[in-house]
Amino acid sequence: MNDQVKVDEDRAERVEKLQGMGCKRKRVEDVRFTQGKGNYVDDLKLPGMVFGDFVRSPHAHARIKSIDTSRAQALPGVVAVLTAADLKPLDLHYMPTLAGDVQAVLAEEKVLFQNQEVAFVIAEDRYIASDATELVDVEYEALPAIVDPFKSMDDDAPILREDIKDKMEGAHGPRKHPNHIFEWEIGDKEETDKIFAEADVTIKEMLVDHRTHPSPLETCQSVASFDKITGDLTLWGTFQAPHVIRTVVSLISKIPEHKIHVIAPDIGGGFGNKVGAYAGYVCSVVGSIVLGTPVKWVEDRMENLSTTSFARDYHMSTELAATNEGKITAMRVHVIADHGAFDACADPSKWPAGFMNICTGSYDIPTAHLSVDGVYTNKASGGVAYRCSFRVTEAVFAIERAVELLAQKLDMDAAELRLKNFVKAEQFPYKSALGWEYDSGDYHTAMNKAMEAIGYDDLRKEQAKKREAFKKGKTREIMGIGISFFTEIVGAGPSKNCDILGVAMFDSAEIRIHPTGSVIARMGTKSQGQGHETTYAQIIATEIGIPADDITIEEGNTDTAPYGLGTYGSRSTPVAGAATAVAARKIRAKAQMIAAHTMEVHEGDLEWDVDRFRVKGLPEKAMTMQEIAWTAYNSPPPNMEPGLEAVNYYEPPNMTYPFGSYYCVMDIDVDTGVAKTRRFYALDDCGTRINPMIIEGQVHGGLTEAFACAMGQEIRYDEMGNVMGASFMDFFLPTAVETPHWETDFTVTPSPHHPIGAKGVGESPHVGGVPCFSNAVNDAYSFLGAGHIQMPHDAWRLWQVGERLGLHN
Amino acid sequence: MSKSHIELTINGKKVEALVEPRTLLIHFLREEQNITGPHIGCDTGHCGACTVEMDDMSVKSCMTFAVQADGANITTIEGMANPDGTLTALQEGFREMHGLQCGFCTPGMITRAHRLLLENPDPNEDEIRNGIAGNLCRCTGYVNIVRAIQYAAEKMKESPVQEAAE
Numbered sequence: 025m026n027d028q029v030k031v032d033e034d035r036a037e038r039v040e041k042l043q044g045m046g047c048k049r050k051r052v053e054d055v056r057f058t059q060g061k062g063n064y065v066d067d068l069k070l071p072g073m074v075f076g077d078f079v080r081s082p083h084a085h086a087r088i089k090s091i092d093t094s095r096a097q098a099l100p101g102v103v104a105v106l107t108a109a110d111l112k113p114l115d116l117h118y119m120p121t122l123a124g125d126v127q128a129v130l131a132e133e134k135v136l137f138q139n140q141e142v143a144f145v146i147a148e149d150r151y152i153a154s155d156a157t158e159l160v161d162v163e164y165e166a167l168p169a170i171v172d173p174f175k176s177m178d179d180d181a182p183i184l185r186e187d188i189k190d191k192m193e194g195a196h197g198p199r200k201h202p203n204h205i206f207e208w209e210i211g212d213k214e215e216t217d218k219i220f221a222e223a224d225v226t227i228k229e230m231l232v233d234h235r236t237h238p239s240p241l242e243t244c245q246s247v248a249s250f251d252k253i254t255g256d257l258t259l260w261g262t263f264q265a266p267h268v269i270r271t272v273v274s275l276i277s278k279i280p281e282h283k284i285h286v287i288a289p290d291i292g293g294g295f296g297n298k299v300g301a302y303a304g305y306v307c308s309v310v311g312s313i314v315l316g317t318p319v320k321w322v323e324d325r326m327e328n329l330s331t332t333s334f335a336r337d338y339h340m341s342t343e344l345a346a347t348n349e350g351k352i353t354a355m356r357v358h359v360i361a362d363h364g365a366f367d368a369c370a371d372p373s374k375w376p377a378g379f380m381n382i383c384t385g386s387y388d389i390p391t392a393h394l395s396v397d398g399v400y401t402n403k404a405s406g407g408v409a410y411r412c413s414f415r416v417t418e419a420v421f422a423i424e425r426a427v428e429l430l431a432q433k434l435d436m437d438a439a440e441l442r443l444k445n446f447v448k449a450e451q452f453p454y455k456s457a458l459g460w461e462y463d464s465g466d467y468h469t470a471m472n473k474a475m476e477a478i479g480y481d482d483l484r485k486e487q488a489k490k491r492e493a494f495k496k497g498k499t500r501e502i503m504g505i506g507i508s509f510f511t512e513i514v515g516a517g518p519s520k521n522c523d524i525l526g527v528a529m530f531d532s533a534e535i536r537i538h539p540t541g542s543v544i545a546r547m548g549t550k551s552q553g554q555g556h557e558t559t560y561a562q563i564i565a566t567e568i569g570i571p572a573d574d575i576t577i578e579e580g581n582t583d584t585a586p587y588g589l590g591t592y593g594s595r596s597t598p599v600a601g602a603a604t605a606v607a608a609r610k611i612r613a614k615a616q617m618i619a620a621h622t623m624e625v626h627e628g629d630l631e632w633d634v635d636r637f638r639v640k641g642l643p644e645k646a647m648t649m650q651e652i653a654w655t656a657y658n659s660p661p662p663n664m665e666p667g668l669e670a671v672n673y674y675e676p677p678n679m680t681y682p683f684g685s686y687y688c689v690m691d692i693d694v695d696t697g698v699a700k701t702r703r704f705y706a707l708d709d710c711g712t713r714i715n716p717m718i719i720e721g722q723v724h725g726g727l728t729e730a731f732a733c734a735m736g737q738e739i740r741y742d743e744m745g746n747v748m749g750a751s752f753m754d755f756f757l758p759t760a761v762e763t764p765h766w767e768t769d770f771t772v773t774p775s776p777h778h779p780i781g782a783k784g785v786g787e788s789p790h791v792g793g794v795p796c797f798s799n800a801v802n803d804a805y806s807f808l809g810a811g812h813i814q815m816p817h818d819a820w821r822l823w824q825v826g827e828r829l830g831l832h833n
Numbered sequence: 834m835s836k837s838h839i840e841l842t843i844n845g846k847k848v849e850a851l852v853e854p855r856t857l858l859i860h861f862l863r864e865e866q867n868i869t870g871p872h873i874g875c876d877t878g879h880c881g882a883c884t885v886e887m888d889d890m891s892v893k894s895c896m897t898f899a900v901q902a903d904g905a906n907i908t909t910i911e912g913m914a915n916p917d918g919t920l921t922a923l924q925e926g927f928r929e930m931h932g933l934q935c936g937f938c939t940p941g942m943i944t945r946a947h948r949l950l951l952e953n954p955d956p957n958e959d960e961i962r963n964g965i966a967g968n969l970c971r972c973t974g975y976v977n978i979v980r981a982i983q984y985a986a987e988k989m990k991e992s993p994v995q996e997a998a999e
Contacts, residue, residue: 054928057936058920058943060870060910067869149864151855241874241882241937241971292872292937293971325875553935553972721931724974752879752969760962760975 031643038634043573044566045780048717052557052577062290065245065260066322073247073318074103076311077153078304078327079143079160081135084171084402084745085184086164088133088142096145096159101152104315105160106144106307108132118187119276119306122299122524123376124195125205125367126187127405129303135164136184136365137404138747139330144307146319169402169745170203173339173362176399177201184365184400195367196376196398205367205398206376211458216393219354223345227429229812233418233794235337235362235403235739238410239757240552242292243328248308249318256283257312261305263288263580264298265590266550268524270582272301275525277309288580294552295729296408299370299592302332329750333370333406334739337362338380338418342426350436352445355384355392355457357422361407363398369407370592371414372522372529378414379513381458385423386467386511386683387445392457402745411729411790413514413593420510424795425802425812428507432806438799439480442509443471453776460513462681463775463783465709470771471509474685474707477769480505483689491807500695502808506688506800510792514784515598515680524589528675531599532586533607535564536669539657541650543568543575545607548588549600550579554786555718556596560604562714563780567608568615569635569649586671594682594784597714598775603674605779610670614656619647621661680775680783684708686792690800694831697823699735699801701764706792709771711783723768723789730793732758734801736818756818805829839903843868844912852899858892859883861899862909870910870940874969881968884941885909891948893967910940913947922988923947923981932981934972942968946982955986 043049056062093105108130111117118126131142143160147153168182175181183189183202192199196206220226246261257279263269266288274281291298304321311319323332338359345354361377363369371378377396384392409415427445431438446467447454454462475481483505490503519528532548545564549556561575579585588600612632619637620627623645630637637652639645647655656668689703706723713719736756740748749755774781794815801817802810808829813822826832836851843866852861862868862885871894874880878896885894886908915921923943926932933939942965949956949964956964961982962975970978 050928051931053936054933057933057939058910058924058927059914060868060940062936062939064869064872064937066863066873069864069867150860151853239971241880241935241969242872243874290936292874293935295971322873325877553937555934717931721934721973721977724976725934725972726974728974729971751877752875753877757880757969757971759966759969760979761966763975766974766976 035634042565042569042571042635043562045562045714047715049558049562049572049715051555053555064242064290064292065247065262068247068260070247070249070318073320074146074148074315075150075153076144076146076308076319076321077150077157078141079145079157079162080139081131081142082138083135083164083166084138084169085167085182086135087167088131088135089163089165091143092161093143095161096156099152099156099159101148102145102156103148104146104311106130106310111310116276116306116310119301120272121366121368123367123369123371124373127366127368129306134186137402138745139327141303144311146311146315171401171741171743171745173360173399173401176203176401184402203400205363205400207395207397208377209395210381211393212391213393215391216354216356219391220343220345220356223353224348225433226343226345227426227433228341228343229426229429231340231342231422231425231812232814233336233338233340233421234815235334236410236733236737237329237334237739237755238295238297238408239329239755240293240295240297243323243325244298244302244304244332245322246305246308247318247320248312250312250316252316256285257309258285258287259309260287260289262291262298264294264550264552264592266580266582267548267587268527268590269301271527272525273309286582288550291550291552295411296335296370296592297333298552299408300333300368300406325752326750329739329755330747331404333368333408334364334404335406335408335410336418340418340422342422344426344430346430346434350434350441350444352387352389353391355389357383357394359396361396361398362401362403363407364401364403364405366405367398368405370409372516372524373526374521374523375414378409378416380415380419382416382460382511382513383419383422384456384458385420386447386509388447388451389457394458403741409593411726412787413512413516416512417791417794420791421795421798424508424510424799428799428802429812438507439475442507443468461678462511463678463777464773465511465681465683466771466773467509467683470683470685470707470709473769473771474687474705478687478703478705500693502692502694502804504690504692504800504804506690506796506803508686508792508796508799510788511681511683512594512788512791513679513681514594514787515676516593516595517679518676527589529589530673530675531588531595531603532671532673533600533603534586534671535607535611537611537653539654541570541574541653543570544578545575545604546578546585547600548586549591549596551591554591554596554722559714559718560601563601563604564608567605568612586673594787597782597784598680598778599674599676601782602676602779603672606674607670607672610672611668614668615649615652617664618652618655618660622647622655677777680711680778682708682710682783682785682788684788684792686796688796688800690804692801692804692822694826697819697821697826699817699822703767704764705767705769706789707769707771708785708788709773710785710788711772711774711778712781713770713772714782719785720768722786724766726787726789727766727793728758728763730790731764731797732756734794734797734815734817736816738816837900839900841902841904842906844908854898854900856899858894858897858899858902862894868909868911872937872940874937879969881945882938882941884944884968886944886948891945910944913943922985926981926984926988930977930980930984932973932978938968938970942970942978946985950982950986950989954989
């Protein structure tokens with residue numbers, strides 16, 4: 025007995041020493057970040073480096089009549105001014121977008137959105153570059169702008185993209201109008217229409233997920249350095265996907281890929297903003313090739329908010345059909361997707377509307393039809409996945425608002441309606457009506473746990489009392505209970521349906537054990553704050569029994585890291601995390617052979633014990649991983665090659681489907697429109713949990729961004745196409761004062777197809793949070809007959825709702 | 834452009850320089866002094882990533898001209914660590930409580946929290962939240978930043994440390 029206790033204690037001690045999966049390991053990154061020793065792009069200084077800055081269009085839509093750069097070039101300190109005329113002979117005035125379109129690097133004949141890049145001034149310092157942008161004289165002839173995406177395809181709409189006006193076959197099929205980009209549809213239209221025609225109850229609402237911006241605290245930036253002697257180009261930049269950037273740069277510059285060295289150093293937040301390729305990157309590269317000196321480009325905040333990508337702008341006509349008892353029988357959605365002036369959506373190539381077809385959500389809806397029309401407008405291009413997998417926030421917003429509207433129409437409790445329609449635990453793997461195969465889930469357990477934690481029944485009772493008091497004039501405050509139950513789809517993805525510009529969406533890990541038993545591992549992904557240096561090491565520690573503190577994780581240098589598709593769409597854990605585990609297991613398999621040979625037993629006679637192989641039945645006879653590493657290099661078995669390393673390029677067999685149950689309790693003053701979040705409870709199920717501390721941090725951050733989007737954040741345009749509020753003066757980023765307190769919780773339903781069962785979590789809180797806040801606001805006003813209230817729900821707009829409902833009289 | 838002569842102390846070191854009158858303090862620190870801890874996040878004084886200490890006050894160095902710092906005593910995140918090189922209670926607190934993710938706001942946030950705790954060594958949660966309202970973080974949702982500052986406040990009560998580089 026005592027011996028067994030001793031063995032257990034010894035094992036527990038060794039497990040703790042590993043700092044492997046499941047523990048709240050403190051972050052490796054923080055040692056440098058807390059001392060101001062992070063290494064971000066703008067920290068980089070190279071000898072002879074010069075600075076680029078853009079001349080931008082004041083118009084949303086205008087013809088360029090002339091560009092005169094002579095005054096700028098005469099300014100002392102200016103070394104070059106690039107325009108489309110300089111780029112055109114190099115075939116670089118347009119660049120390919122991830123969505124199969126092309127985008128102007130510098131505007132040639134027309135500008136198509138306000139602040140579009142027109143010329144690139146390069147000078148000895150950033151002040152002179154900025155001065156010189158004001159000395160470039162551009163003559164414009166203003167044209168009428170299209171701001172409302174519903175007017176893009178009008179017969180008399182001005183044609184925006186003259187460069188492709190005769191090209192009626194787009195990257196995703198036929199175009200119906202010169203301002204049309206694509207139509208994408210999926211599902212059974214005929215059967216859906218039939219069910220709607222015969223349904224007991226239907227609801228229909230135009231749900232708008234408005235235009236906003238990921239807005240990481242560090243803007244987009246790059247430094248390009250071209251060596252004219254060797255022909256090598258080194259490009260540092262804020263790249264969530266450095267290898268893809270290398271391939272794109274090679275394709276457009278014709279520099280062979282092995283001569284391009286892309287480095288993404290520390291990145292100050294990404295949230296989808298830093299996936300795409302931008303004019304600034306291209307111009308810094310061209311500038312460096314032309315001048316032979318390093319060129320730095322750093323955008324300012326206004327440029328960031330108004331030019332380098334946007335998110336959302338989905339106008340979703342959403343319908344549900346149901347029985348009188350509340351069983352949902354069909355869903356029908358049509359989307360007008362405003363993509364701005366160029367289709368620069370960051371979606372896998374075959375998915376022009378991303379994974380919008382996850383819009384049947386967590387419910388067993390037998391029949392559905394979805395169609396999406398993408399259109400051009402005179403706004404910045406993009407359509408990036410802002411802290412979500414591709415268009416998943418939009419999809420979840422549609423279904424979670426629609427379910428609430430249906431509950432209202434049926435006069436049924438919104439939680440009860442959800443419970444009635446959930447996909448049941450025994451239905452997994454579940455094939456959805458719009459084509460996905462959900463890997464695992466237990467929605468009822470999660471929902472019930474959340475309802476109990478928040479005290480759902482008591483909240484509804486309190487709300488009923490408050491409503492009575494409000495009707496009697498005893499209070500001016502109304503109470504809303506927001507619910508959302510989301511199913512995400514992340515970890516893109518299987519090569520059969522996921523690629524970016526033809527590159528399949530695998531990811532990779534390369535692990536090398538040094539002779540003394542410490543480790544370096546290199547990854548195809550790139551952290552922007554997610555803590556990869558900490559968590560990948562935890563996976564390796566558990567898999568091969570070497571302490572995480574002895575493992576260095578490297579990312580972002582395309583010369584040393586294996587090719588990977590980068591970090592976005594919560595794909596690092598599902599794809600590269602899987603690659604890490606598989607590569608580690610290859611190492612362990614080789615280690616077992618070495619241990620067997622050294623201890624002169626059969627491989628099958630060995631058992632793995634935390635950090636060593638033991639001979640079964642002879643517990644004192646063992647070899648630690650460190651001992652095996654030394655042996656692997658210095659006395660491997662005959663005919664076995666020395667060394668101990670492995671690489672894995674992981675092709676995921678399916679996506680992963682994290683889910684969660686969120687509740688928000690909100691009090692709104694109808695006279696001021698000020699909404700206060702009293703409680704916010706978030707239960708997440710992301711499968712196996714690698715580092716609970718980091719998961720909680722991701723949930724806090726995602727909820728805060730969801731709060732921002734739902735409650736005020738917006739990129740708005742006036743009718744002339746002027747972008748309103750492209751600075752932090754107007755663009756809502758919550759401070760510590762406005763941000764609600766977050767309560768987190770979890771269940772664990774591992775992914776059956778992932779080597780360690782992990783699903784990814786970074787984006788769930790954003791995806792689930794946005795509809796939860798909006799549902800809380802809508803629930804608060806529902807008893808006053810408000811109908812659907814569009815986001816964002818800032819105080820001004822909620823005050824207007826009060827006006828409309830006559831509450832202020 | 835004619836330049837002005839300035840003399841100041843940065844992280845305990847005397848510095849003399851010639852600067853253009855329009856040069857912002859953040860650019861002077863980052864470009865000319867190679868002090869890259871403070872960052873630029875917004876250009877409009879809202880995000881606080883550029884926060885430094887100037888004569889016992891938290892200052893947004895993107896809203897301050899270098900010439901305004903003539904004669905001043907400046908401390909940045911680089912001057913925050915204890916004289917023996919160990920991490921201060923605040924730096925340790927941010928790591929212990931997971932008060933940072935991408936790290937971009939962190940130098941400004943810690944610099945601001947440092948001054949907050951000198952002004953109010955025993956702040957309640959509201960006072961902390963209001964005290965860092967000039968510093969934006971996009972990653973953490975602030976919960977763990979508040980915990981980090983509380984951690985430091987507790988620790989400093991146990992063993993008060995001397996103010997760094999002053």
